[in-house]
Amino acid sequence: MNSNTVRLLTVLNVVHSKRAISEVDTTTSIKSIKKKKLQTTETTVSQTVVTSLRQEEKVSQDTAPAVASEMDVEVSEDDDQHELHFGATSEFLSSVPNESLQSLEWTQHASTSTLLGGMTELVPTSAPKNVKTTSPVLISRLKGPHEAKKSALPEAQRKIQDEFFALLSSYQDIFFSRTELHILSDLRDAATLHVLNHVMKIRRRILKNNEKVAHEKDVGSQSDIRDQGFTRPSILILLPFRNSALRWLNSLISHMPGMQVENHSRFTSEFSLPSDAIDKLTSAAPGVYPEDHVETFGGNIDDDFRIGLKLTRKSIKIFSEFFKSDIIIASPFGLRRVIEQEKNGDFLSSIEVLVIDQLDVLTMQNWDHLEYVLSHVNRLPEESHDTDFSRIKPWYLDGHASYLRQSILLSPYETPEMKALFNRQFSNVAGKLRLRKSWPPVKVPEGVQQNFVKFESSNPQTEPDQRFEYFTTQLLPSVFKSAVQSANTVIFVPSYFDFVRVRRYLKELPEMSLAVLFEESSNQDISRARQAFFSGNKSFLLTTERFHFFRRYKLRGIRNIIFYALPEHPQFYTEFLSFPFLDEGVDAADVTCRALFSKYDALRLERIVGTEAVLNLINSP
Structure with a gap:
């Protein structure tokens, strides 16, 4: 320091x-x-x-007594989990010695399976076991609309929502790494309900305390009130595309029917496709495009956006200034641009709930943008921003906000980058939960022989070099020896850095006839490469996972598949093995598949061969 x-x-x-x-x-x-x-x-x-509290919240305006009663919950404030966690004297923070905060050690234990899958809990080793916890409590204003929405859902969906909301209300960090398509909307509704509940409890307490301060000023008394952070925004939601933001905001609004939504038309216009545009993904017949691709890329997929939302007694204001907002919804790229342009990220200093949705998509973008934004969350601010320091909670002043912030990560699968983010960068003293389901083996065309080729690797740092050496000295020479395998062969490389290395090597081989498809290929280059490979003018096709992720083309002419490394998306493995059968007269015995893997590919391998089989492969000689 x-x-x-x-x-x-x-x-x-x-x-x-x-x-x-x-x-x-x-x-x-x-x-x-x-x-x-x-x-x-x-x-x-x-x-x-x-300094005085923000001007728009003077007692004469938004702090009328009716507001406080309107936001009342049905239990004592002191019994609410929100207050136990984020109160001026947090039960959870006070349970961990200050000297232990900088180097928290975690105790891990598995819980019984839930509707959401198996659950692993990590708690600080130094934390006592008798910290008080309570059941989730909804602001009464949200309870009615929530119950009405739930009543229209099938029982299975209601149970999933209830269980996820209960976990969120514990204010522990949560990493849910199996957000399957059929439960996405249920998880989002539970998360938006949790976010609104959190914001409204904050506003409710501040408004009540504003009344108290005004009254004490009249009678000449004074209380020690601690109810705020350095700045107003308390929620940060990070998403990959504008279509994601549209879904999240619609979900937020659905929990508060009857509220005036300011700038809603502008938001819908800017975050949807133009009215005269035709979305070929959403307008196509079911089955033409994979469901996950339609979910991710249907609509406006611009990745440069950021908006603030301000909640008042009667309205939700979209496009509010960040320092006057309660919720910030943004892409990592869009938020980074603002921080760099303004040379100031103070609006992230008091974030109490962080939500990162569609982490799988963010890994296909620039992961550095996400890490940059997270490095600015809960930093001590550089300027005062009209803050009343006499009302700031002590743990903000002590620089301990990051130890209470709740971080919620949602992804359909887990990668080493996500796991490292969850394990190393988040230090919630209330604990951390990992929700994870077992994986069945993927379905591939019957009769296709799959060969998983293991190479030895001594450590993660040297693994890329050892993979490249095995590929160039062992696997590729054996391919060239076979007349069948040295034609109609696609080489799939997930990592862009590996792709650049492999492409350079292959282009220098005199016997190599190569077409290339990667994320930066133009439409003309793509058309030319696909046609050359399908017609046999090019014997090999080199492609990347990012190209397939963004384009999702069906590639014809494939008979042999080499996975330089297994894809992060397990469905991509299935799709590539099904591509040979786009051509007529192809027998399963004509198709070969070889996949390189090391012990560090356990997560990818598990998603393809299944949870039960992965250990046998990893531990094989």
Whole structure:
């Protein structure tokens, strides 16, 4: 921790110990606060940083008594899990010694299977076992619409929603790595309900406390109230495309019927396709395109967006300024652009719930954008932004917000990058949950012989080099020796970095007749390469997982398939093995398939051969 940060925390903790005596200019920046000289004892403090709460929330406007009663829950505030977790004196944070926070160690144990799959819980080893927990409690304003929506669902969907909402309400981190297509909308509805419930509880408490402060000012008394973060936004939802944001916002709105939605027409216009555009994915007959492809790419797939949502007593305002918003919905790329342009990410300083949906799609984009955005979440802000520091919760002032933030990761499968993100970057002292279902073996055309070729690798760092060496010295020479296998052969390479290396090597081979398809190929290049391979003018076709992910073309002329590495998406394996049968007169015995793997490919391999068979392959000689 640098000296400026230490000085800032010291100043803020002085504010912590005494209420404000006089106000200073609200434009004072935290940078200037850092420079203030501290007195040696608290009794010499003559002035601390106090500013008025955001102007739009004056008692005379949005803080009428009716608001507080309208947002009441049906239990005592002190018994609500939200208050136990995020209260001024968090039960969970106080249960872990401060010296343990920087190097949390985790105890892991598996729970019984649920409707959502097997569950593994990780809790800080230093945390006591008697921390209080309660059942999820809904704001009464949300309860009626939620019950009405649930009543229209089949029982199985209701149970999934209830169970997922209960897990979310624990405020533990959650990594759900099997979000199957048929439950996506149910999970999204539960998550949006949780997000709204969280925001409304925050607003409810602040509005009630505004009343209290106004009353005490009239009678000349003063209480120590801690109910805020550095900035207003408390929810961050990261998504890959605009079509995803459209689904999430529609789900949010559905929980609050009758609310005025400001700028809804503009939002729909900007996040949908133009009215005169025809979406070939959603308008095609069922079965023409894979369901997951339609779900991901149907609609507006622009990946540069960010919007703020502000909740008031009667309305949801879309496109509100970030510092006046409760919820931020954005793509990692769009949010990174804002942070870099403004050279400021203070609006992410007080995020309490982080949701990252469609992680599988984000891995096909630029993972660095996601890591960049996450590095700015819960940082100490650089400026004050009209914050009333006398009402900031102590654990914000101590720089401990990241230890209470709830992070929710949703993906149809798990990758090493996702696993590392969950294990290393998230440190919620309430614990972490991994929800995971077992995988059945994928279905492939009957009679196709699948050969899984294991190569030895000593460690993850050298594994790419060892894979390349095995491919070039063992597998490829055996292919060239066979007249059958050295024609009509597709080489599938998941990683772009591996693709660049393999392409360079293959192009230098005199005997190689190669066509190439990758994500940067133009439509003309794609048409030319597909035709050359299908007609036999090119014997080999080199392609990438990203190309197939974004284009999903059906490739004809394949008889032999080499997986340089197994695809992350298990359905891609199935699709490539079915492509030879697009041509007439192809027998299963005519198709060969070889897939390279090492012990570090366990997650990919499991999704293809199944949970029961993966250990036998990984442990084989």
